[in-house]
Amino acid sequence: ADLFLVPIHVSSGMWQLNWGFRDLLPTGVRVHQALLAYLRATWPFFDRRKGSDHLWVWGHDQGAWRVRAKLPALAPGVFINVFGAGPAQRGGHLPGHDIVCPPVLYSGVPSGLLNHAGRQRVAAPPLAFFQGKLNLHIPYEYSFGIRQGLYKAFRTKGTILVREGHEANRERYFELMSASKFCVAAAGFGFSTRVYESATAGCVPLIMMDGVESAYEELLPYHSFALRLNDSLKHLLTLEAVLAAVPAAAVPAMRA
Numbered sequence: 001a002d003l004f005l006v007p008i009h010v011s012s013g014m015w016q017l018n019w020g021f022r023d024l025l026p027t028g029v030r031v032h033q034a035l036l037a038y039l040r041a042t043w044p045f046f047d048r049r050k051g052s053d054h055l056w057v058w059g060h061d062q063g064a065w066r067v068r069a070k071l072p073a074l075a076p077g078v079f080i081n082v083f084g085a086g087p088a089q090r091g092g093h094l095p096g097h098d099i100v101c102p103p104v105l106y107s108g109v110p111s112g113l114l115n116h117a118g119r120q121r122v123a124a125p126p127l128a129f130f131q132g133k134l135n136l137h138i139p140y141e142y143s144f145g146i147r148q149g150l151y152k153a154f155r156t157k158g159t160i161l162v163r164e165g166h167e168a169n170r171e172r173y174f175e176l177m178s179a180s181k182f183c184v185a186a187a188g189f190g191f192s193t194r195v196y197e198s199a200t201a202g203c204v205p206l207i208m209m210d211g212v213e214s215a216y217e218e219l220l221p222y223h224s225f226a227l228r229l230n231d232s233l234k235h236l237l238t239l240e241a242v243l244a245a246v247p248a249a250a251v252p253a254m255r256a
Contacts, residue, residue, distance in 0.1 A: 003078070004045055005055045008035055029070050036073055052076040055099075058083075061190030064092030083190045084213030089144075095213065102196050102215040122179035126161040127243055128206060129176050130184035132194070134164050146186040146208050149236045159240055160184075177201035181251050182227065182243055187212055199225060204254045206243070208232035225254050 010028050039046045046054060054077040058064045063081030068074065084100035085091025093100060134151050135142040142148070154160040161180070167173040174197075177183050183198030187209040195214045198205045205226040207214065214222070222228065227246070229235045235242060 003053050003055055006035070006039070008032070009057065009059065023065070024067055024070055032071050032074065050076050052078075054078070055080055057081070058092070061188070062091065063190070064098070065090055067092050082215070084215075084217065085191070085211060089211045091212070093213065096218065100213050100215050100217065103193060105193060105196055105200070122175055124158065125179035126159060126176070127180070127240070128160045128182040128184055129180035129203070130161070130186065130194075131163040131173060131176070132166040133188060143186050143188055144210065144232070146232050146236070147188070149233060150184065150186065153236050153239070174201050177203045182206040184208060186232070195226070202255050204251060208235070227254075
């Protein structure tokens with residue numbers, strides 16, 4: 001075999017919540033160390049390439065944050081996780097080496113709800129839409145300040161609709177997504193599922209997550225269906241003008 005997937009899933013009880021970021025507890029470290037000892041004692045493959053051909057899955061919001069520091073023997077391996085942020089953004093993703101995969105969405109949402117929401121007509125649809133946790137009491141640690149800045153800049157304007165509370169199981173949520181031209185995908189403590197939710201709803205994902213890769217972004221032509229803004233906090237000042245300047249013909253093509 002060229003690659004080896006290690007079949008281990010660390011339970012939530014092995015992670016410590018620290019300011020919204022999950023840190024692998026000593027219990028989780030010991031479990032991985034015991035598994036690694038078993039791999040090395042049972043098969044010759046891990047030491048053959050120092051583990052660089054082994055795949056490790058990290059399934060929670062912050063993915064492999066600090067894992068390489070706590071488990072250096074695993075560091076050469078390929079990490080599969082949903083959080084595509086590097087160390088600068090409190091993530092453990094190595095661009096060009098690790099793999100960002102999409103999360104499982106809508107486990108309790110029937111596809112018919114999405115289809116029905118997309119056929120509804122919303123009066124005065126917004127240019128852009130965001131709904132989710134805002135955590136206005138946390139200045140920058142949460143969402144790098146983007147969600148809070150969106151609310152403060154556009155709470156009294158109708159062109160960009162910002163609402164509190166993530167309601168991905170509600171029809172109205174997807175009605176507003178489907179009716180809007182752009183849907184903001186701003187990180188929380190980790191990545192934003194709205195990249196995938198908005199694309200599913202036929203809305204152009206407006207990715208405002210500096211330094212955070214989305215699923216397979218190194219491979220897929222994201223420019224054909226999404227708009228990414230770097231230096232996101234700076235763009236809040238001119239966001240309406242930036243979105244209005246996108247050619248009218250480009251939006252239907254990106255939503256298709």
